Amino acid sequence: MNKLCKLAINGGEPIRTQPWPAGQVIDRADEERLLGALRSGTWSAGPATRTFETEFAEFCGVRYCLLVENGTAALRLALQAVGVGPGTEVVIPGMTWPSVAAAVLECGAIPVPVDVDLSTLAMSTAAVEMAITTRTKAIVPTHLFSSQADLPPIIEIAEREKISVIEDCAHVPGARRFRKVLGTFGDAAIFSFNQKKLLACGEGGCLITNDTCLFERAAALRHFDVAPKLLVPGTHLPSEFQAAVLITQLHKLPARLDLMESLAERLRSLLEAIEGVWPLARLPGTDRQTFYNFCFRVGGVRDIVWFRRALAAELNLPMSGGYQPLSEVSALDTKSDPRFRELGTHLRTDLPNCSTAHHRQAIRFRHRALASDEKSIADIAHAVEKVTAFVRRRE
Ligand SMILES: Cc1ncc(COP(=O)(O)O)c(C=O)c1O
Numbered sequence: 001m002n003k004l005c006k007l008a009i010n011g012g013e014p015i016r017t018q019p020w021p022a023g024q025v026i027d028r029a030d031e032e033r034l035l036g037a038l039r040s041g042t043w044s045a046g047p048a049t050r051t052f053e054t055e056f057a058e059f060c061g062v063r064y065c066l067l068v069e070n071g072t073a074a075l076r077l078a079l080q081a082v083g084v085g086p087g088t089e090v091v092i093p094g095m096t097w098p099s100v101a102a103a104v105l106e107c108g109a110i111p112v113p114v115d116v117d118l119s120t121l122a123m124s125t126a127a128v129e130m131a132i133t134t135r136t137k138a139i140v141p142t143h144l145f146s147s148q149a150d151l152p153p154i155i156e157i158a159e160r161e162k163i164s165v166i167e168d169c170a171h172v173p174g175a176r177r178f179r180k181v182l183g184t185f186g187d188a189a190i191f192s193f194n195q196k197k198l199l200a201c202g203e204g205g206c207l208i209t210n211d212t213c214l215f216e217r218a219a220a221l222r223h224f225d226v227a228p229k230l231l232v233p234g235t236h237l238p239s240e241f242q243a244a245v246l247i248t249q250l251h252k253l254p255a256r257l258d259l260m261e262s263l264a265e266r267l268r269s270l271l272e273a274i275e276g277v278w279p280l281a282r283l284p285g286t287d288r289q290t291f292y293n294f295c296f297r298v299g300g301v302r303d304i305v306w307f308r309r310a311l312a313a314e315l316n317l318p319m320s321g322g323y324q325p326l327s328e329v330s331a332l333d334t335k336s337d338p339r340f341r342e343l344g345t346h347l348r349t350d351l352p353n354c355s356t357a358h359h360r361q362a363i364r365f366r367h368r369a370l371a372s373d374e375k376s377i378a379d380i381a382h383a384v385e386k387v388t389a390f391v392r393r394r395e
Contacts (some may be wrong), residue, residue: 007390009306015314015386016379023368024200025256030248033207037244045223048243053206055250059174060181062208064215067243068222068236071170071192071205072099076106077236078188078207079138081217082164084109088137093123093149094351095322095358096142098329100168101347105340109137115351119281121295121322122149124353125157127255132161142168143182145263145295146264147280148175151185157165158186165385166190171292173199174257178285183208188218193246198292198367199253201245204238257290260370263377264291265371270381274388276300291370295322296384297361301391304333304360310390314383317369322362325354 006012037048048255049067057065057363068074083223084090086108092100094113098122104111116125121144139158141149151167158165169175173191175182183189191197193204209215222236268279276299301307308319326332327350334344369376 005386005390007310007387009310014316015383016376017316020115020317020366020369020376021371023366024249025194025371027248027254028378030245034241037240041238043240045237046240048240048266049238052243052246052250055247056206059206059250059253060183060208061123062181062184063210063212066207066215066218066222067238067246068205068207069238069242070194070203071190072103073234074190074192074205074207075100075140075166075168076103077221078166078209078214079103079109079140080189080221081214082138082166082187084137087135089133089135091123091128091131091136091139092326093140093142093144093304094326094349094354095121096144096168096326097170097323098326098332100140100142101326101329101332103160104140105334106342108343110135110343110346111326112136112346113349113351114294115353116144116357117150118290118297118353118357119278120147120149120283121145121280121357123154125150125153127351128154129157132157132163135326136161136163138164138166139376140166140168141186143172143175145171145280145293146176146289146291147295148172148182148286148289150283151177151182155185156274164188166220170197170205172290173197173286174253175290176287179287187211188214193242196366197292198257199246199249201242201249202328204242204246221386225352255272256371257288260367261289263370263374264294266374267294267377267380270377271296271384274381274385275387276392277384291367293364293367294370295362295364297357298363298384298388299361300395301360302395305362307387307391310387311363311383314386315365315369315380317365317380320364322354322358322364325351325358327333328352329353382392
């Protein structure tokens with residue numbers, strides 16, 4: 001066998017051994033802003049929080065931004081602000097981060113997962129249409145990884161049925177389609193700023209909206225200090241340290257997104273040239289695609305777990321799948337919790353595309369590999385080609 005063809009996982013020469021760039025880029029500006037917050041003596045929801053909220057609202061082109069402790073809390077406040085509560089249902093994708101379903105349960109409502117479109121891994125419009133009932137109060141389309149949910153047809157359904165749309169933009173700060181920032185298509189949107197995200201501060205999240213009434217309700221729910229009307233508030237204030245890091249990280253974000261997009265699009269074209277390899281779709285009308293991880297699918301592979309390990313060994317870069325389908329997430333098995341037992345019924349529905357994507361096709365690696373150079377991108381494509389060729393010969 002040709003030496004080049006012997007896979008690293010089988011003791012062959014790896015394509016790449018050099019380290020990849022770090023996940024976060026920090027500089028003096030971050031350090032100074034963080035120290036400023038520390039020395040100010042105001043450590044909770046103060047001037048840095050207000051500065052970030054103003055700047056992020058401007059970045060998205062919306063009127064309001066509300067910073068909270070994490071993205072899950074932002075989603076819960078958004079859901080409650082549009083009237084999600086006992087007796088209502090919320091349509092969510094069957095492949096998403098499990099806390100999305102948990103946020104719905106915590107509102108006392110029923111999460112209704114629907115299947116995804118394999119090309120984007122976002123909720124399928126046909127599945128949304130089928131899931132609507134008279135109890136549906138909201139739809140939460142998630143823009144996953146390196147693609148987007150196709151929003152216009154979902155918005156059309158929501159408008160017709162008078163249902164709210166809360167976009168889950170945890171993965172896509174700064175993505176744009178039809179010259180609008182994602183997060184401005186629905187009634188509100190939420191973002192996550194946890195450690196792994198494109199815009200990160202350790203833990204953090206926010207809600208954005210143009211709707212004054214929705215914003216005021218969400219703001220009233222953020223803390224007991226603001227007198228709530230008919231709503232039970234929580235403790236969802238952010239710390240000034242979160243806000244301080246977000247301000248300087250936000251300033252650096254557009255340049256990072258530009259670099260990652262140009263390298264990722266180069267990678268997309270290299271991968272598309274390999275038979276049976278499909279990067280997640282760039283939808284028509286996309287002005288900016290963001291890359292919270294790069295995700296692609298491969299067809300005809302019998303053991304996708306082995307394929308991911310083989311690719312990781314070639315590149316010195318961990319590989320994972322999509323997200324585990326919600327029906328398989330043990331933490332969401334609500335049978336043993338009397339509060340959520342009935343609410344969780346739909347969470348156990350198996351959805352074929354979620355299962356196919358995660359168990360047979362999806363491969364994903366961290367976006368820090370995209371903040372590198374052309375040579376790294378060529379390495380990734382070369383490794384996919386090498387492992388794919390081996391599998392095709394063998395299977
Ligand atoms: C798609 C999606 N939605 C929501 C969340 C929740 O965000 P957080 O971890 O900030 O609570 C995450 C977190 O990873 C996510 O990936």
